[in-house]
Amino acid sequence: MSRASTPGSPAGRPGAPAGHRAQSFDYTDGEDEVALDPALVTSPGHGAVGVFQAPRPVPRRTPPAEPTAVTAGENADIDSPFLDLFGGARPGGARAIPAAPAIRDQPAIPQQPPTVAPPARPAPELEPPWTPDDRPTGGRRPVEPRRADAYPATESRVPHQAGDRLPMLHPTSDTDPAVGGPSPSRAAAPATRAPSATPVSRPTATPSGRPTAPVERPAVPTDRPAVPLDRPSAPTERPASAAPADRPALERAPRGADGSERPRGAGKEVVAPRQRAASRQDRPVRPTRVRAPKIKFGDRDPSVELAITEIAGHLTFTPNTVTAWYWLPEVRWAFRPDAEREALLSAISEQYAGLAGFRLHLRRTTRPFPADEWARTIDAHTASPLPDVPGTAGWADHLVAAQRHLMAVNHAEGQTYLGVTFARRSLGDSLTERVLRTFGRGTADGERRKLGRTVEQFDEVLGAFGMRGRRVTAQELEWLLYRSVALCMAPPGTLSPVTDGRWERGDLLALTEQVERYRTPYGSTVKLVNRMTGEERHVAVLAVGRMEPLEIPERHEPWLHFHERLPWPMEISTRVDILGSGDSFRNLEHRLRMIRSQQLDYAEHGIDAPPELERLAKRALVIGDEMTTGLPVDSARAHGWHRIAVGGRTREECLERARRLIQLYSRELRISLQHPKNQDWLAREFIPGEPIANTGYVRRMPVPLLAAALPQAASNVGDRRGDLIGRTAGTCRRPVFLDLHFPMEVRERSGLAVFVAEPGGGKSTLLGALGYLAARRGVQVTLLDPSGPLARLCAMPELRPYSRVLNLTGSEHGTLAPYSLIPTPLRSEFGIGAAGDREFEIAVSNARAERRMLVQDICMMLVPPQVAREASTATLFRHAVRQVPAEETSTLDDVVSCLGRLDDDAGKELANLLLDTAEMPLAMLFFGRPPEGLLGADAALTVITMAGLRLPDLKIEREYWSAEEALALPMLHTAHRLAVRRCYGGSMSSRKLVGLDEAHFMEGWRSGRSFLVRLARDSRKWNLAALVASQNPRDILGLDVQNLVSTVFVGRIAEDAEIASEALRLLRVPVNDGYEATLASLSAADTSSANRLGFREFVMRDVDGRVQKVRVDVSYVEGLLDHLDTTPAAIAAAAGVLPSIPLPDLEA
């Protein structure tokens, strides 16, 4: 279940050790894949794991009450108005209650304390029958153990929902004797109510809601009716557990001198109700006892308003300026042709140049990947997941595991905002606003109307190709402001998992009040503490220092996108002034004059001027020339500050991350990131509207270089509704989801997916993993795996009841009878009317033609190659096949007999040759009729194997193949058909998936091509996802079906540069652009390690043409990798028992 459902606790860790600790959480190593980094694993709800099943009874989970109780004293210095809600006292003698420890053992029972309360106070009208005489009879200390064994039984049956509480208050008599036995006097209703009501109602209460109720009650008697349900439970428990021995102690507690300094004020939800209830019961209401909250809003609670005073639509107002904000969508960068990239960059730089004269604020923040949203999507698209097998992870668990994995791997999505500060506000305007504010209205209508007209020019400039910016909404601006104030901290999650969870207007801004900031003198980090969640972040802000020349599309990554290589999220703030040609030239000329004068000085003094002066002067001249005569793009300059904020849970972690970032930038981009002092100001600079922290490091650059920063670059691939298969492995890490039916169902493309890799590149494993994941979603999956390891998938406990293995080498005669492998179309598959008739006729005759073609090819494969090469052979086969009716019911034997009946020696010879092959047991599969019900449509996963078949090496001439190897060829051909044949059985619209391994054997045969074409064509009609794995992309290219291919995976291809460039062609990535090396470097093993490589990488092209490097990672499915391991050792081990040693961590 979702961990943090209350807004009070940060996701990663309990909210307990809150706020103001000098010592931070321990810094764990391995920051690369920090599990559950709170910055990503978002707090409440947001990164929550969506669960898809009826709510189960929660096994008495310990509420947050427990930890908070411990930190009562620690939090004493928090001056929060919220804390005063829980009673008036300041933190103090919290632990004064002697009974507390005993109760804390059972933290799930907040009401337990009231049980102890003595009955001195006659119960209010709700509880008339309750009399103190229960007291002596009732439980004593020993009740505790009894409670332990008696309650779970009751609890497990009770769905814990608020509504259930009421009926359970009237218990059945069977529970009564258990407790009520000892008290004969307890005939009254409350007495019977006691035992059952308490356990039942206890878990129903929300941990936080419950305690507050009793608190309110004594203080405000009128509240009483509001909480009638709690009422019976509290007092009735009393007989059960109130020990006479305890009572005095408890009574003393509220009454005594220390009673007044109860730590109610510290927000100890558990403690407060306890003593409260006690005091209520042991004496009539004594409101005087409750000391008025002593609110210490002292000098240490300053707050400073942000400079922004108003958000109106996409404009923000500060007292002096107005800024228009735009949202820049992510752009694809990786694997695009350089020309395209250059076009993009020049378009963006033109847009920047068009903003000359304005000050820009470019902000990039992140949003944790909404794993729960994805899970809801995939669940919505999964009509009938595979039924759960008891004892294994069900569909819900499967999704939960995937979400956990998503959150553990720290995926964050970038969000880029561009603010254009375009107007200075006149004194009148800001005065008007100030006056209107006092009346609850902001900026004057007239001003806003005027600005509305001005701002349209930016829509035009920014909305064009390049940035394609759109106006932000007020909510997005709120989000940006919150993220900027709480820099690098966990973002607030959705408000509620039940409703749409949206924050209302202003809520996010109100949350900024909770963020406190700490600084140290000349310190290198700023510390931010969220007072609500207790989250603590240390933030270091780095400034972009000296930059060496960059070759952006060709050699280097965009320089503000580059930081995404590192696995933790960072924030970027860039403040630049765009100078038009006039301004920038004046600026430059001034500088040039200074240089010249210095040169003159040297000359006057008769000293050799340093050579760089001349060089710089020349360069200034060149630039000046560019400015005066060039286009606006050449002349415009961007002078400004570029900052990157790095966060960490501790100072050390933060500095270590900063160090790694600096290292990465200096090594790969030759940009020296600086770590200036005055971090507090720098961190403030990230907030829109705040002043610039002038700590130097102003960068002056031509606009194209600013455009090449491209913080909005991203590497997305895949759809967002399929199974999680891994993450992108290029310049940034995004989760990759793949729904193989997405091309057909949404994009209306063919569902042919091609996998190409060298042996060992991970094709089969990926095929198996995709098959497994699809089968989990209820897709009918058929995998053809000639070599056999995928058959082990069927042994997985969650699939075992729904899967079957078909081993062709042990099958009956006629299994692969070629005629029946091609289904006859049904009339119902076509539209009604004459057009449908015609289509149907065409399809039927096509099927016949295809059958003939297949049979001819099979016959050619069966006869020795020398014979096949003779011209007469083809003619005779064609003749014979023409004689035999091309229907499903025909068999190969008909062809043989037809050949034998010819009065031609060659024909008889061919018939004999075919009969010769039929003697081999495997060849018998081709002859005869297929057995009935060979491939039932019932199994969710069918794996067809050909165990023991020896696959020939295609590089060797066919003449040299052994008889067995020669037979493998027609078997593979027909087996491919067989695998697909199964899919034509069910309904057309149901989702089907076929995975075909070793498809390279199809190359060179006419029927092979027609098979793939037909597969690609039919895939849409039949909603059939076809995965075809091959060792050589030439097979697919040679078959000329690449236009029908929607998804491509290319694995490691290091041996042959030619194959690599063909693979690139398949990916539609420019060839000879250096990407061949990328293919060779996929899944590169670390030579220094002796372990096996724990992951596989592919370059993937999705149906939308996006290409990315992808690291496949399905480790979240327990046991899947063990079952998919195709290495010899693992197969040997699997013969007995599956390897018990876990594979190395996939994400190592």
Place this chain on the structure above:
Amino acid sequence: MRLRTDDDIYRARLVYLGPPGYTLPVHLPYAQYGLFMLLVPLYMFIHWLFTFTVELFPAWEIALAIVTTSFIFRHVDPDRPARVVIRTALTDWRRTREPAVEQRDPRLVGSRIRIREELA
């Protein structure tokens, strides 16, 4: 596309060589002289606050100003002009050490901001 910043032009080292006809033995940036000339009167003023006398040749003040100037310029580079260094030194000193009992900076609060969904 080869892209480079214009920063190197601004990185030229501009030094004062001395009055015409006389070359100083050390060449220091103009800014350094400027800072020195600001610091001497400052120190003289501080001195005056203590003693209420003004010395004819403020030897101590000059010495202190030289030390301070050189100290400040140790941190100056083309990316970080002197005024930035001084400003940082003057503003960033607060909160004297990582305290055991922490003291906080003002929170930056955005809850007062007015929000309109639409501009007009």
